[in-house]
Amino acid sequence: MEAEINLSESLEDYLEAIFNLIKENGSARVTDIARYLEIAASSVNQGLKKLNQEGLISQEKYGPIKLTKSGFKAAEKIYCRHKILYIFFNKTLGVSKKNADQDACSIEHALSEESFSKMVEYLIKNNYIEKKNCAFEMNTEKEEVKMTAEQLMLDKIKVGSKVEVVKIESKGRLKRKLMDMGLNRGAKVEVKGKAPMGDPIEIKVRGYSLSLRRDEAAEILVKEV
Amino acid sequence: MSLNKLRGKNNEVKLALAGNPNSGKTTMFNELTGSRQHVGNWPGVTVEKKTGRASYQNYSLEVIDLPGTYSLGAYSEDEVVARDFLTTGDYDVVLNIINSANLDRNLYFTVQLLEMGVDLIAVLNMADEAEKKGIKIDKQKLGQLLGTPVVETVASKGRGIDNLFAETVQHRDLSEAALKIDYGSEVEALISEVVSMLKKFDFTGQINQRWAAVKLIEHDPEAVKLLEREVGASKAKKIKSLIAERELKAEDDFDNIIIDRKYEFINKVIAESVQRPAEDQELENVSDKIDTIVTNKYLGIPIFMTVMWAIFKFTFTVGEPLIGYIETFFEAAGGWIGSLLLGAGASPLITSFITDGIIGGVGSVLVFIPNIFLLFLAIGVLEDSGYMSRAAYVMDKVMSKLGLHGKSFIPMIVGFGCNVPGVMATRTLDSKRDRIISILINPLMSCSARLPVYVVFAGALFSNHASTVVFSLYALGIVMAVIMAGVFNKILFKGERSHFVMELPPYRFPTLKGVFIHMWEKVGAFLKKAGTIIFSVVVLIWVLANLPLGVEYASAESLIGQFGQLIAPIFEPLGFGSWQAASSLVFGILAKEVVVGTLGVVYAAGEGGLRAALTANFSPLAAYSFLTMVLLYTPCIATLGAIKSETQSWKWPLITASYLFVLAWVVAFIVYQGGMLLGLGV
Numbered sequence: 001m002e003a004e005i006n007l008s009e010s011l012e013d014y015l016e017a018i019f020n021l022i023k024e025n026g027s028a029r030v031t032d033i034a035r036y037l038e039i040a041a042s043s044v045n046q047g048l049k050k051l052n053q054e055g056l057i058s059q060e061k062y063g064p065i066k067l068t069k070s071g072f073k074a075a076e077k078i079y080c081r082h083k084i085l086y087i088f089f090n091k092t093l094g095v096s097k098k099n100a101d102q103d104a105c106s107i108e109h110a111l112s113e114e115s116f117s118k119m120v121e122y123l124i125k126n127n128y129i130e131k132k133n134c135a136f137e138m139n140t141e142k143e144e145v146k147m148t149a150e151q152l153m154l155d156k157i158k159v160g161s162k163v164e165v166v167k168i169e170s171k172g173r174l175k176r177k178l179m180d181m182g183l184n185r186g187a188k189v190e191v192k193g194k195a196p197m198g199d200p201i202e203i204k205v206r207g208y209s210l211s212l213r214r215d216e217a218a219e220i221l222v223k224e225v
Numbered sequence: 226m227s228l229n230k231l232r233g234k235n236n237e238v239k240l241a242l243a244g245n246p247n248s249g250k251t252t253m254f255n256e257l258t259g260s261r262q263h264v265g266n267w268p269g270v271t272v273e274k275k276t277g278r279a280s281y282q283n284y285s286l287e288v289i290d291l292p293g294t295y296s297l298g299a300y301s302e303d304e305v306v307a308r309d310f311l312t313t314g315d316y317d318v319v320l321n322i323i324n325s326a327n328l329d330r331n332l333y334f335t336v337q338l339l340e341m342g343v344d345l346i347a348v349l350n351m352a353d354e355a356e357k358k359g360i361k362i363d364k365q366k367l368g369q370l371l372g373t374p375v376v377e378t379v380a381s382k383g384r385g386i387d388n389l390f391a392e393t394v395q396h397r398d399l400s401e402a403a404l405k406i407d408y409g410s411e412v413e414a415l416i417s418e419v420v421s422m423l424k425k426f427d428f429t430g431q432i433n434q435r436w437a438a439v440k441l442i443e444h445d446p447e448a449v450k451l452l453e454r455e456v457g458a459s460k461a462k463k464i465k466s467l468i469a470e471r472e473l474k475a476e477d478d479f480d481n482i483i484i485d486r487k488y489e490f491i492n493k494v495i496a497e498s499v500q501r502p503a504e505d506q507e508l509e510n511v512s513d514k515i516d517t518i519v520t521n522k523y524l525g526i527p528i529f530m531t532v533m534w535a536i537f538k539f540t541f542t543v544g545e546p547l548i549g550y551i552e553t554f555f556e557a558a559g560g561w562i563g564s565l566l567l568g569a570g571a572s573p574l575i576t577s578f579i580t581d582g583i584i585g586g587v588g589s590v591l592v593f594i595p596n597i598f599l600l601f602l603a604i605g606v607l608e609d610s611g612y613m614s615r616a617a618y619v620m621d622k623v624m625s626k627l628g629l630h631g632k633s634f635i636p637m638i639v640g641f642g643c644n645v646p647g648v649m650a651t652r653t654l655d656s657k658r659d660r661i662i663s664i665l666i667n668p669l670m671s672c673s674a675r676l677p678v679y680v681v682f683a684g685a686l687f688s689n690h691a692s693t694v695v696f697s698l699y700a701l702g703i704v705m706a707v708i709m710a711g712v713f714n715k716i717l718f719k720g721e722r723s724h725f726v727m728e729l730p731p732y733r734f735p736t737l738k739g740v741f742i743h744m745w746e747k748v749g750a751f752l753k754k755a756g757t758i759i760f761s762v763v764v765l766i767w768v769l770a771n772l773p774l775g776v777e778y779a780s781a782e783s784l785i786g787q788f789g790q791l792i793a794p795i796f797e798p799l800g801f802g803s804w805q806a807a808s809s810l811v812f813g814i815l816a817k818e819v820v821v822g823t824l825g826v827v828y829a830a831g832e833g834g835l836r837a838a839l840t841a842n843f844s845p846l847a848a849y850s851f852l853t854m855v856l857l858y859t860p861c862i863a864t865l866g867a868i869k870s871e872t873q874s875w876k877w878p879l880i881t882a883s884y885l886f887v888l889a890w891v892v893a894f895i896v897y898q899g900g901m902l903l904g905l906g907v
Contacts (some may be wrong), residue, residue, distance in 0.1 A: 105418070176296075181726055182333065196526050197622035207330075
C-alpha cells in the first residue's frame with residue numbers, strides 16, 4: 001500500500017476538482033480547473049506542480065491532466081467524504097443543499113477517520129445510504145490491491161527481473177507498434193539491461209530481444225510474477 | 226486444382242517473399258535469385274523494391290521481395306507497401322519466411338497474412354538455429370493447424386531450397402479459404418454486422434470482407450480511407466459510428482481484444498505443434514553474452530567509438546589510394562585523348578569539351594565509387610552481424626535529444642568523410658522522418674573536400690591559429706546540425722513522435738554473398754541515379770565556363786564569370802563581394818575543393834601565388850566569413866544527386882540546397898557584421 005500522503009487543504013480541492021472534471025467532461029485542463037475553483041490559472045499551475053511532485057497527477061506539456069493511480073485513490077477518498085458529509089447535513093439535519101455542500105467542502109479536509117466511519121455507520125443504519133456506498137467500495141478495493149501483486153511501469157523494473165504485461169497505456173502508433181512486437185496483455189517480459197547512458201533499455205519478450213526508450217517503457221503497466 | 230489453369234499460366238510463377246525483418250528473408254531472396262536481381266523503388270515511396278528471377282525445372286519464376294515488416298498495419302511506409310501489394314498486387318503465391326527460432330512473433334505476421342486470405346507457403350527458415358535451441362517443430366501438425374503447406378529451410382547454407390521450389394510450383398494455385406480466428410462473442414457479433422453492412426454498400430475493395438471488417442474495428446487508418454473511397458464518406462460514417470458506439474460499451478478497446486486473441490491463437494498452435502525446452506533449461510545464449518560486453522556500461526561507448534573509427538578509417542584511408550588511381554587514370558586518359566584529338570586536327574575547344582567536360586564528368590562520378598564500395602561493405606557487415614542495432618542502442622540517448630534515432634549517428638560520422646555515402650547510409654533508418662532529417666543535416670558535417678579550402682585560407686591568413694580556425698569550423702557545422710535537426714523536427718514533422726521500439730537480433734556471422742550483393746546494389750544505384758545528375762552538371766558547368774565562344778575558361782567574360790559578377794553584390798554584406806569569390810562559390814557546387822582551384826584561376830595566381838592573392842583580397846574577418854559560407858552553403862552536386870536518388874523526389878534536394886544557402890548567408894552575415902561591430906574588421 002502506498003504511504004499516506006498529507007495534503008494541504010487547497011491541494012485536496014485541486015484533486016477533487018480534477019476528479020470531478022474528468023468525471024463530467026472526460027478531461028481536465030488548467031483553464032477548466034481555474035473556472036471550477038474560481039481562482040486564477042497561475043495559482044492552479046502552482047498547485048498542479050505540487051501535485052505532480054507528490055506523484056498524484058501526470059501532465060504532458062500542454063496536454064490534459066491525468067490522475068495517477070495514487071492520485072485517483074486520494075481524489076476518490078476526498079470525493080467520498082464530501083458526499084457522506086453532504087448527505088449527513090442535508091438528509092439527517094435538514095441543512096439546505098447549498099450550505100450542506102459548502103460545509104461539506106470545508107469540513108471534508110479536517111474530519112478524522114473515526115468520525116467519518118461513525119458517520120457512515122449511522123447513515124447506513126438509518127437507511128440514508130446503501131451498505132455498498134463509496135466508503136465501502138474504497139475499503140474493499142484496498143483489500144483487492146493488497147491481494148494482487150504490485151503493479152508498476154516497466155521503466156521502474158530492475159535489470160534481471162521478470163514481469164508480466166498488464167496494459168499498454170500508449171496511444172496510436174506507439175501502442176500498435178508495441179503490441180505488434182508482442183507486448184500485449186499477459187506477455188512475459190524480462191528486463192535484460194540498459195544502455196551505457198541508462199537509456200534505452202533491453203528486454204526479452206516472446207523469446208527475442210527488444211529495445212525501447214525509458215519513456216516508452218513508462219507507458220507499459222506490468223506486474224511482478 | 227484445375228490443370229487447365231496451370232497450363233494457361235505457361236509455367237510462369239510469380240512469387241512474393243514476405244516476413245519479419247531478421248528472418249533471413251534477404252538471404253533467401255539472394256539464394257533464390259542469385260545475381261539475377263533488379264533494385265528499384267516502389268512507386269511514390271522511398272521503400273526499396275527488389276525483384277529477381279529464378280528457374281526450376283521448366284518453370285520460370287519471378288521473385289518479388291516485399292519489405293520486411295512485423296505486422297500489416299498502416300503505421301509505416303514499409304507496412305503499407307507490403308499490404309497494398311498483398312491485397313492488390315500481381316502474384317501467385319507468397320513465401321512467408323519465418324524465423325524458426327522465434328515462432329511466437331513470426332507467426333503473428335503469418336496469421337495476419339492467412340486472415341487476409343493470402344495463398345502462402347510457410348517457410349520455416351533458420352531451422353538450424355531452432356535446432357540448436359532445442360526447438361522441435363512438427364511441420365505436419367503446424368501446417369494442419371494453419372491450413373497451409375510448410376517447408377523447412379536454412380537459406381544461409383542453401384538447405385531446403387530445392388524442396389521449396391518443388392512445393393512452390395506444386396502449390397502455386399492454392400486458393401485457400403482465409404483463416405478465421407475467433408475474436409469472442411462481442412467482436413464476432415460486430416464483425417458480422419460490419420460485413421453485412423459492407424455487402425449492402427457494395428464494398429469490394431478486392432479484399433476479403435471479414436478481414437476488412439476486422440481492420441475497420443481495429444481503427445486501421447488505411448482501411449478507413451479505403452472504405453471512404455469505395456462507399457463514400459456518409460456510408461463509411463455509419464460503419465464507423467457503429468464501431469465507436471460498441472467500443473464504448475465493450476470491456477476493453479477492440480484492438481486490444483483482437484491482438485490478444487491473435488496471440489492466444491498462436492499460443493495454442495505452438496502448444497500443439499512445437500516442443501521446446503523448459504525456460505530454465507534453455508542453453509546460455511551466446512548473443513546475450515556478447516551483449517553484456519558490447520552494451521556494457523563502461524565498455525559500450527569505447528567499443529562503439531572504436532568501431533566507428535575503424536569504419537571511417539577503412540572507408541576513407543583504404544579508399545584514398547584507389548581514388549588517387551582513378552584520378553590519375555582520368556587525367557592520363559584526358560591528356561592522351563586530348564593530344565590524340567589535337568593531333569587529328571580537332572579544335573582546342575572540342576578537345577577541351579571531350580577531355581575536361583566529358584571525361585572529367587565521368588571521372589567526377591567514379592571518384593566516389595571506392596568510398597561507397599568500402600562503406601557499404603562495412604555497413605553490410607555491421608548490419609548482418611547484428612552490431613548495427615547495438616550501435617543504435619548505445620547512442621540513442623544522445624541522438625534522441627536531437628529528435629533522431631540512435632542509428633542516425635552512422636550517417637553523421639560518415640558525412641565527415643563525404644556527404645554522398647553519408648546520405649546513402651541513411652537507408653539503414655526505418656522511419657521516413659528520421660531518414661529525411663538525417664539527410665537534411667548531413668551536409669553540415671564538414672566533409673573532407675572542404676578541408677583543402679580551410680587549410681589554404683587558414684594558412685594564408687591565420688598562420689598562428691590555423692588549427693583553431695579549422696577546428697572551429699567543424700564545431701560550427703555540428704552546432705548548426707543540432708539546431709537544424711531541432712528546427713526540422715518542429716516544422717516538418719510536427720507532432721510525430723519518434724520511437725525506439727527495435728528488435729536486437731541475435732549476433733550472426735555475415736554471409737559474404739549477402740554483403741557483396743548489398744554493396745553492388747549501392748554502387749549500382751549511385752552510378753545510375755546520382756551519376757547521371759553529377760555528370761550532366763559537370764558538363765553544363767564546363768559549357769557555361771567556356772561560353773561565349775572564345776573566352777578564357779572561367780574568366781570574368783565567361784557566362785559563369787558574368788554570373789559571378791551578377792551575384793557578387795549578395796555577398797557584399799558578408800565581406801567578400803568580388804566576382805572572383807562569387808564564381809569560386811559557383812564552381813564549388815561541382816565539388817567543394819574546386820573552390821581553391823577556381824580562386825587560383827580567377828586570381829591568375831600560379832602555384833604558391835594563391836596565398837599572396839588571398840592575403841591581398843581578404844581581410845582575416847572576411848576570410849573567416851567566407852569559410853563559414855564554404856562550410857554551410859549549398860552542398861556539392863554529388864550530394865544533391867544522392868539526395869535525389871535516396872528520396873525519390875526533387876523536393877528534398879531543392880530544400881537542402883536552398884535552406885543551406887540561406888543558413889550560410891545568415892551565419893556568414895552574423896560573423897562578418899558582428900566581427901565589424903566588435904572591431905575585428907581590421
